[in-house]
Amino acid sequence: MNKAILAYEASRLKPASAIPDFRPGDTVRVSVRIVEGEKTRLQDFQGVCIARRGSGMRETFTVRRVSYGVGMERIFPIHSPRVETIQVVRHGKVRRAKLYYLRSLRGKKARIQEIRRVSKKAAAVPALDVAAESLVQETSAAPETAPEIAENEQ
Template identity: 60%
Template sequence: MSQLLDLINQEAKERRASFPDFAAGDTINVHVKIREGNKERIQQFQGVVIQRRNAGHNGETFTVRKVSNQIGTERIFPIISPNLDKIELVRRGKVRRARLFYLRGLSGKAARIKEKRA
């Protein structure tokens, strides 16, 4: 039984290592596999990470928020999902919080996040 858990934990660790390090405030582009009938395609979802939950554990998830046509959309992705193809880091954001739920109440220029300088 413990060998099975060790195998699962090892696979999860490798999967986590294949993605770039990102945190709340970063803008990322998530490539998700979508199945429609018997076809499979890749859909991109680009937005700001507003939270990461259970970081370092198998149940780790992250929430990405984007605004298109003045409508805010949020998606929650499990980091160990087989439907995640890849994650691209577009830009790093400079924030002082781990949870950016206050962005839900902001719109337009007020919802901008400064870019972290390298």
């Protein structure tokens, strides 16, 4: 592509930290800025991500939810200024990139199994090892209590 177009797109992209790691099958909550006259408000749309397509500035994802028995789908551009936040509610276990087959399923057949996935950002943060600290405290306390027990037995 033209270098001017690439430079313009790069200036409009959201930072990578603003976009969570989500895949098709994940349940996401998208907060969209709605303009009504002079007022603006945020509206949440929660559902299952059934597709992700494109790259760069043109990347979009499709979210599907069923409300009162009626299926609704919305396509959101990831880098749109109207999309305020994207939150991952739960991670789903699927084996397809496009989940269009969910459109024909109803009720329990349309459920997606949940998995426990650790995000790369959470894995990078070192966790405190509380068990190791308590072990150190127990070993330092053990020699002091050992002579008292021996004296009580005599």
